[in-house]
Amino acid sequence: xxxxxxxxxxxxxxxxxxxxxxxxxxxxxxxxxxxxxxxxxxxxxxxxxxxxxxxxxxxxxxxxxxxxxxxxxxxxxxxxxxxxxxxxxxxxxxxxx
Amino acid sequence: xxxxxxxxxxxxxxxxxxxxxxxxxxxxxxxxxxxxxxxxxxxxxxxxxxxxxxxxxxxxxxxxxxxxxxxxxxxxxxxxxxxxxxxxxxxxxxxxxxxxxxxxxxxxxxxxxxxxxxxxxxxxxxxxxxxxxxxxxxxxxxxxxxxxxxxxxxxxxxxxxxxxxxxxxxxxxxxxxxxxxxxxxxxxxxxxxxxxxxxxxxxxxxxxxxxxxxxxxxxxxxxxxxxxxxxxxxxxxxxxxxxxxxxxxxxxxxxxxxxxxxxxxxxxxxxxxxxxxxxxxxxxxxxxxxxxxxxxxxxxxxxxxxxxxxxxxxxxxxxxxxxxxxxxxxxxxxxxxxxxxxxxxxxxxxxxxxxxxxxxxxxxxxxxxxxxxxxxxxxxxxxxxxxxxxxxxxxxxxxxxxxxxxxxxxxxxxxxxxxxxxxxxxxxxxxxxxxxxxxxxxxxxxxxxxxxxxxxxxxxxxxxxxxxxxxxxxxxx
Numbered sequence: 001x002x003x004x005x006x007x008x009x010x011x012x013x014x015x016x017x018x019x020x021x022x023x024x025x026x027x028x029x030x031x032x033x034x035x036x037x038x039x040x041x042x043x044x045x046x047x048x049x050x051x052x053x054x055x056x057x058x059x060x061x062x063x064x065x066x067x068x069x070x071x072x073x074x075x076x077x078x079x080x081x082x083x084x085x086x087x088x089x090x091x092x093x094x095x096x097x
Numbered sequence: 098x099x100x101x102x103x104x105x106x107x108x109x110x111x112x113x114x115x116x117x118x119x120x121x122x123x124x125x126x127x128x129x130x131x132x133x134x135x136x137x138x139x140x141x142x143x144x145x146x147x148x149x150x151x152x153x154x155x156x157x158x159x160x161x162x163x164x165x166x167x168x169x170x171x172x173x174x175x176x177x178x179x180x181x182x183x184x185x186x187x188x189x190x191x192x193x194x195x196x197x198x199x200x201x202x203x204x205x206x207x208x209x210x211x212x213x214x215x216x217x218x219x220x221x222x223x224x225x226x227x228x229x230x231x232x233x234x235x236x237x238x239x240x241x242x243x244x245x246x247x248x249x250x251x252x253x254x255x256x257x258x259x260x261x262x263x264x265x266x267x268x269x270x271x272x273x274x275x276x277x278x279x280x281x282x283x284x285x286x287x288x289x290x291x292x293x294x295x296x297x298x299x300x301x302x303x304x305x306x307x308x309x310x311x312x313x314x315x316x317x318x319x320x321x322x323x324x325x326x327x328x329x330x331x332x333x334x335x336x337x338x339x340x341x342x343x344x345x346x347x348x349x350x351x352x353x354x355x356x357x358x359x360x361x362x363x364x365x366x367x368x369x370x371x372x373x374x375x376x377x378x379x380x381x382x383x384x385x386x387x388x389x390x391x392x393x394x395x396x397x398x399x400x401x402x403x404x405x406x407x408x409x410x411x412x413x414x415x416x417x418x419x420x421x422x423x424x425x426x427x428x429x430x431x432x433x434x435x436x437x438x439x440x441x442x443x444x445x446x447x448x449x450x451x452x453x454x455x456x457x458x459x460x461x462x463x464x465x466x467x468x469x470x471x472x473x474x475x476x477x478x479x480x481x482x483x484x485x486x487x488x489x490x491x492x493x494x495x496x497x498x499x500x501x502x503x504x505x506x507x508x509x510x511x512x513x514x515x516x517x518x519x520x521x522x523x524x525x526x527x528x529x530x531x532x533x534x535x536x537x538x539x540x541x542x543x544x545x546x547x548x549x550x551x552x553x554x555x556x557x558x559x560x561x562x563x564x565x566x567x568x569x570x571x572x573x574x
Binding site: 012016018055056058059060061062063064065066067068069070071072073074075078079084086087088089090091092093094095096 | 115116117121122123124130131132133134135136137140148149150151152153154173178180181182195225226227228230231232233234235236361363366368370371372373374
């Protein structure tokens with residue numbers, strides 16, 4: 001089942017993934033995405049009648065932990081990789097008007 | 098205005114009262130230095146894996162049981178993908194298709210049942226502070242456990258929305274799920290509001306309102322928004338689907354972002370977290386462990402103590418207050434109802450004047466009950482009671498219970514014996530012969546005037562009932 005991917009759809013996916021694509025990039029990326037979907041689309045050929053969908057490859061439930069405080073990072077450790085910091089905070093470009 | 102009806106549904110986020118975050122062992126607490134309660138998990142570092150906090154599950158189940166939900170023995174965590182500086186992983190772990198609780202309901206005071214769609218678990222984001230130099234991000238709050246309680250659009254007025262929120266808050270606080278503090282943001286409420294012509298079965302375009310951090314704001318914001326939408330429609334305009342913020346200073350909602358370009362969060366099951374399975378036997382034990390819920394407590398107050406709905410609701414709204422009340426009046430059924438009214442009127446009035454908190458009042462409950470008993474028994478006059486409460490509540494140098502006990506001993510005893518009061522009554526009658534004549538001619542309501550004059554003479558420290566009886570003896574012969 002081939003899915004048609006046009007430039008507008010590629011731009012929307014890129015925007016959601018915070019990627020910048022030029023118009024020149026679009027045809028190649030669209031072709032790549034179509035090939036990826038075609039590959040995954042092979043699975044559509046399997047007859048899954050009566051099979052309950054899995055949400056996780058192994059159905060073992062998760063094992064919760066006790067509500068006990070564990071030591072974490074100091075402020076300096078937390079901010080060690082930050083490109084910019086200010087008064088103990090991560091500093092990012094202003095994100096609101 | 099009257100041709101339209103509002104349609105309102107609330108989405109409530111409640112912070113769970115755990116020691117640690119939902120997926121890591123970092124402490125949950127308010128305040129302190131920024132970025133001092135983080136680790137590789139809540140900073141979203143590559144390779145770090147989330148491990149669910151068992152207490153989070155217990156509290157979410159309690160919230161579900163308290164609101165009559167069906168607890169799901171299998172629920173699944175999902176990723177909600179979006180980019181924002183206070184969301185380190187680029188996605189929020191939440192629950193989408195398979196939440197932990199489904200289909201509950203809340204009983205409102207007017208007898209209406211409002212349906213709850215679902216309750217799901219999720220992690221909170223960090224805090225962004227927007228300034229001149231950029232946006233500062235504090236990730237202490239990132240990973241704080243929340244339940245989101247999503248209501249059906251069953252509410253038809255701002256007052257009903259407030260009643261729903263009060264009922265929900267009462268349950269969450271009673272169950273120890275959430276501290277219910279709206280000012281500090283541990284209980285947050287968003288409202289979806291639309292309007293439609295009365296009788297219409299379809300919904301209008303809905304607007305989401307955020308940033309309401311008190312019951313008052315919820316009520317005011319919804320009322321404003323309903324009026325705004327009705328105004329747009331009657332002017333021939335249309336309501337745009339958008340998110341609006343309540344501006345409490347300007348008392349209006351303001352556009353935040355348009356929702357016409359619908360957000361695409363690309364939910365999918367989180368591969369880091371297998372499904373959460375709950376053991377039915379454990380669930381039964383949780384159900385058996387529930388305390389008396391506010392609706393049952395309110396019904397008991399009305400039925401057993403004879404409280405009216407308003408007093409019963411007021412008392413129940415703050416579960417610690419109601420607990421303390423129950424303890425103090427145990428074994429004194431006759432004093433229970435007057436004491437409840439005493440708390441709601443006289444004591445509440447004091448709390449609005451001074452900086453005292455409810456926990457202090459809870460500690461002082463036995464002293465307040467004793468004072469109320471003396472007042473009811475005539476050992477304290479109205480004036481003496483008012484002075485006593487005023488003195489006790491205003492003294493912020495010591496705990497309320499101590500301050501009130503001190504004021505109580507200073508208040509002295511009320512004058513109630515005939516021998517002391519008779520000369521005063523005689524003097525008043527001699528002073529106002531005209532009024533005495535009018536009284537005898539049938540103006541019985543002048544009793545109040547005579548009692549008032551006598552009380553003024555006695556600086557309020559007398560038993561008005563005794564004076565009334567003396568007056569009757571002297572005038573009605």
